[in-house]
Amino acid sequence: MEVTKRLAEFAVEMKYEKIPEDVIRQAKFAIADSMGAVISGLEESTVEIIRKVLVKDYGPGSATVLGCGMDLAAPGAALANAAAAHALDNDNISLTVSGFVTSPIFFALLAVAEEEDGLSGRQLLEAFVAGYEVEAGIARGLGVYHYANGWHSTSTLAHFGASVAVGKLLNLDVLQMRYVIGVAASEASGVRTMVGNMINPFHVGKAARNGVAAARLVQNGFSAHESVLETNWGFCNAFNGKGNYDLSAMLSGLGEPYDLVDPGLVIKVYPCCGLIHSGLDGVLDLKKEHGVFTEDLRRGQIAVHELVPKTMNFDHPENGYEAKFSIPFCVATAMREGSVKMSHFNDERVRESGMQQIMGCVETVVHPELRGYETFLDKEFTDVTLELKDGRTLQTRVWRLNNRGSKGRPITLEELKEKFLGCTGSRYGKEAAMGVFRKLVELEKVADIREVTACLK
Structure with missing residues (x-):
């Protein structure tokens, strides 16, 4: 079963115009939620240490480290922003992945979009949905076994989502996307015992950073195993063990329905696990x-x-x-x-x-x-x-x-706005924060993503 190939084809063939309206709406809600979470997490000691020790190695560049007046190369900005988004455990959750998907995917995309001279909101949304759905597909096949046996799926699986999303943004072809998935499999790591300490947000940051690296490497001629998910010594056997995963489940229901809406994600109304x-x-x-x-x-x-x-x-x-x-x-x-x-x-x-x-x-x-x-x-x-x-x-x-915030009791636009203002208003003021929020919930209308990041320097 050519699972890696089919997932790569799904991502490469995805077109914004064919993505259902409710999926786009959910993607925009998820992105707005994570953007607010970044600002609220900026002053956490975890994030400050990451910026001080690691991020300085990625400068100068053209990708924004939000809220810091700092521009770095895309991998560094992706690391800093994604870690900040998860620093207070207040960003949204994928039920299928049993972890945090939006932040590592989107902040990898955001950094690369700026580095590519400002791509559009439509391009980011298209790539975001592609990465999210591929990651969710892999998670369906691995099942709860992956998480229950100690892997921090927020970290291990986010490498696939972020890498595929950036590969989509860079217009990689199917073979290149298969290589991207191969690189992601080699970068994937993270154990669940780290939940509750400083490594937890770092897991999110490194997945975003490594997603940028994987796609950039392949864009420049790098190759990897073409079928890393299903091969005998590949990801599934190594991480789950033979007999503890279902390759067919990775493809069944792929985009029918979209995982973003069924079972959907949870936008947190409580800033805790x-x-x-x-x-x-x-x-x-x-x-x-x-x-x-x-x-x-x-x-x-x-x-x-x-x-x-x-x-x-x-x-x-x-x-x-x-x-x-x-x-x-x-x-x-x-x-x-x-x-x-x-x-x-x-x-x-x-x-x-x-x-x-x-x-x-x-x-x-x-x-x-x-x-x-x-x-x-x-x-x-x-x-x-x-x-x-x-x-x-x-x-x-x-x-x-x-749960409140889930498909059964979804968060409203007004509730999301209140949460966003609570995360950003004290730093930027209510009027400026509202301006950013409006751009995010109408992201498909943004011609250059730097229109958004310029407001959050």
Whole structure:
């Protein structure tokens, strides 16, 4: 089965005019969301270190490091911007990949588009969809096994998405695109134990950087194995092992429907690990419906899939970033604040005695029906139980595909605008930030992408 060839053909043959309108709309929402996330992540120590130690090696250049007044060669700008976008774990998630796809793909594209003297928004959207769908196709074939066995799919699979997207932007042919996929397979890496520390955003940045490098190498005559996905010593056997993947699933449904809309992506309404968003929806829904306050709570139980606590494993976080991967902290925040916002994740709040007390009332358990790969995502839910001091027990179940921000409860244009302004308004002012937002949600009308980056220098 010539999987690598077919994926390459799919990307090369994609035309903007044939992409459905709802797919383009979703792509624009995803891009606007990640662009806002970059600005909010600029001052994180992870990003500052990356800029200081690594990015200086890529200058000077013609690609913008957003918000920094710095222009670098495309690989450096892609690295810096993509890492910043994921620094606060607030960019959007691909359900199929079980990870973050938009940021590594788009910031690789953005850097190259500027370096190519400013390509259009339509060209970027076309390339973005191509890279996204190819990455999602590979993820379907690898299945949950890839993620569950320790690979950080945000990093490993994003190399394919970013590389193919940039290859599409550079108008590579089918054979060249097969080489690009081969280079991406050799660059792919990243283990899940790094989630919750500084390597997490670096995984996103390096995938963007390496995607630029892969496509540029091939553009200049570089070659690689033409069938790296399916060959005996190729990517699938090496990363998943024989018998633990399905090559046909990589091609079935490719573009029918587009993965961007079915099952779609999740635009986060809570700036923390997406695995607890169903639980936070449940807590906030019960709190609103029944008028529950923190002082009413005797015990809260969150019943989740067995894979969730393996990633969200900071039961006793020591800082604001670890708190994003702490079920007790996230649930306690929702109970106390009636919301979960960026400002809640700071070191002082984590150590606060009142917060520690509420966290002590939260118990995480694995639901007996949520074991094994086959129940992850499509059949996944979170059960929330709140036992109150007055003797009442409140319960609700929220399905993963019905999270706020997902296909079942999609974010509105107004909600996306509010999130974008929250990420960018304090740095650029509301009027300027709104101008950028309008360009992003009408990206197909932008003749030169530098019209956007010039506003975010």
